[in-house]
Amino acid sequence: EGVAVRETAYGRDVFLPRAGLEAFAAEHGPAAGILAYEALRVEGHRPRLGFETDHRTIPHEIGLIGSAVHLQKGCYRGQETVARVQNLGKPPRRLVFLHLDGSEVLLPAPGTPVRLAADGPEGRQLGFVTSAVRHHELGPIALALVKRNVPVDAPLVVGTTAAAQETVVEP
Structure with missing residues (x-):
């Protein structure tokens, strides 16, 4: 029970x-x-609704287009946006996996800004953390939504913590 x-x-x-x-x-x-x-x-780079999503998220940004969206289905809320991105372009954001510097005691909270490391913690915000956890082998890791045009090899800063990214959703 x-x-x-x-x-x-x-x-x-x-x-x-x-x-x-x-x-x-x-x-x-x-x-x-x-x-x-x-x-x-x-x-496993698996997005969770309500964690890696917000009111603006479209399936392309978090890698759900192949598993959660039927592109041939009739009308549904957001169908025009999904079809437009599928046929004409790229989504504005993409999901990334972050390896965080393990010297920090606290994990970044959801919503913590992600910036280019070269710009420092006061640089322009390029995205935000959606989930941060401690893994038994990898140490502190996170998922984040960043702007599509962030270079895939760019070192990032999460709050004041250094982070290296892995691509989850191709730019």
Whole structure:
């Protein structure tokens, strides 16, 4: 009772109350908490609705065009924008994976500005952090939305923390 199961392309997610954790682990093996779940999600470059999305997000920006949008479907909210970007151009932003400098104690909060390292922490904002976590092997990592024209090899600064980016969505 109180257990929710979700099948995904990445495996099975089982959500259960803390009281049922011991019995579940005895039957199925060790379980992971939400912090480990989020770290694996960020490592896997998987956007989460409400975290990597805002009121302006279009599927192209976060890499959902192939898996979450049917381009031949009839009318739906935002269909004209999706079709225009698909047929004529590129989205204004793109999702990136960030390796953060591990010397900082605190993780950047969602919404923390992302800037070019060459411009320093006071430079022009090029994007913002959407999720930041501590990974058991990679250390502090994050997902961020940045402007499409940010060079893919540009070193970035998240708040005052140095960051190296990996492309999730091609510019």
